[in-house]
Amino acid sequence: MWNNVRQLNLAANALYALLALVLLAASGYWLTQRPAFALRVISIDGDTEHINTPTVRAGVVGRLKGNFFTVDLDAARQQFEQMPWVRRASVRRVWPNALAITLEEYKPLGTWGSDQLVSVDGELFTANQGELEQTLPAFDGPNGTAKEVVARYVDFKKWLAPLGAEPDEVTLSPRYAWTVKLSNGTQIEYGRERNPTTLAERSKRLTAAWTAVTGRWGKDIEYADLRYPNGFAIRAAGMRFIGDAGKAAK
Template sequence: MWNNVRQLNLAANALHIVLVLLLLGAAGYWAIQRPEFRLRQIQIDGDTTHVSSPVVRASVVGHLKGNFFTVDLDAARAAFEQVPWVRHASVRRVWPNALAVTLEEYKPLGTWGNDQLVSVDGDLFTANQGELDDDLPAFDGPEGTAKEVVARYRDFQKWFAPLDAQPEEVTLSPRFAWTVKLSNGTQIELGRERNQDTLNERCKRFVASWTSVTGRWGKDIEYADLRYPNGFAIRAAGMRFINDTDKAKK
C-alpha cells in the first residue's frame, strides 16, 4: 500500500473528509448550543375562551426540554394538551428562539357525573366548572357510554320539542335504562332499549297524549313512566293516572 500512490491518495482524501465532517459536526454542535437559540418565547393562538396565554405558558414551560433545534415537538404538543380545556395543540418552531402554538379547546355540552364535563363530541374532560358561562345539562352513565348518551340527548331534544321542553338531565343507569328530566320539571322513565325504535315510540306516544293529559291533570306533571307496552303512568299534583292497556312493563 505504501508504494501505491493511488491508494495513498485515496486514504489521504478519506482522512481529509473524515476530518472535515468532524469539524463540521463540532461546529454545528457548538452553534446549536449557542444561547441565541434558547427558547425565549411561546406564541399562543387559536381558541382561548377558557384558558389564558400566561396560564398556559406557566403550566408548560417547565416541561419543555432543549432549544430551537433540539426541542421535541411531539412532547411539547403533549404538554400543551395536558392543560385543562385544551383538546388539541399544534406546535411549530419560529426562528430563531420561539414556538408557535395553536390551541383548540373542548366545546362543553354538559356536566358528567360529579366532577367532569362532556364535550359536544362526546369526549370527557376535567376542567373548572366555575368557568362555565351558562348552566349546562347534566349527563351520567356507565364508563365508556359518553358518546351514546350525547347522541341520545340530541334525540330527546327533537322528540320532546313539541312539549316546548328541553332535556336538563339525561342518565343511563348501570342496567342501561334511560331517565330524562325536562325543563318543565317532568322526570321521565324510558327504560331500556329493546330495539332501535323503542325509545322513539315511547316518546311519540307520550307526546301525542300530552294535550289530553295536561288538559285533565294540569301542566304540573312531576313524573311519567313510559315503560309500559301500550301506555304510560304519570304523577301530577299528588295524583296518579295510568293510561295503559297492558299492565306488564317491558
C-alpha cells in the same frame, strides 16, 4: 500499501473527508448552542376561550427543554394537551428563537357524573366547572357510553320539543335503562331500549297525548312512566293517571 500511491491518495482523501465531517459536526453543535437560539418567544393562539395564556406560559413553558433546534416538539405538544380544556395542540418552530402554539379546546355540552365534563363530540374531560358561563345539562352512564348518551340527548331534545321543555338530565343506568328529567321538572322513565325505534315510539306516545293530559291534570306533571307496552303512567299533584293501562316493561 505504502508503495502504492493510488491507495495512499485514497486513504488521505478519506481522512480529509472524515476530518471535514467532524469539524462540520462540531461547528454545527457549537452554532446550535448559541444564546441567539434559546427559546425566547412562545406565541399561543387558536381556541382559547377558557385558557389563561399567562397560566399556560407559567405552567408549561418552564418545563420545555432545549432550544430552537433541540426542543422536542412532540413532548411539547403532550405538555399542552395535558392542560385542562385543551383537546388538541400543535407546536411548530418559528425562526430563530420562537415556538408557535395553536390550541383547540373541548366544547362542553354537559356535566358527566360528579366531577367531569362531556364535550359535544362525546369526549370526557376534566376542567374547572366554575369557569362555565352557564348551567349545562347533566349526563351520566356506564363507562364507555358517553358518545351514546350525547347522541340520545340530541334525540330526546328533538322528540320532546312538543312538550315545550328541554332535557336537563339524561341518565343511562347500569342496566341500560334511560331516564330523562326536563326543564319543566318532569321526570320521564323510558326503560331499556328494546330496538332502534323503542325510545322514539315511546316519546311519540307521550307527546301525542300531552295536550289531553295537561288539559285534565294541569301542567305540573311530575313523573311519566313510558315503560308500558301500549300506554304510559303519569303522576301530577298527587294523582296518578294511566293511559292504556298495562304492565310496565322495565
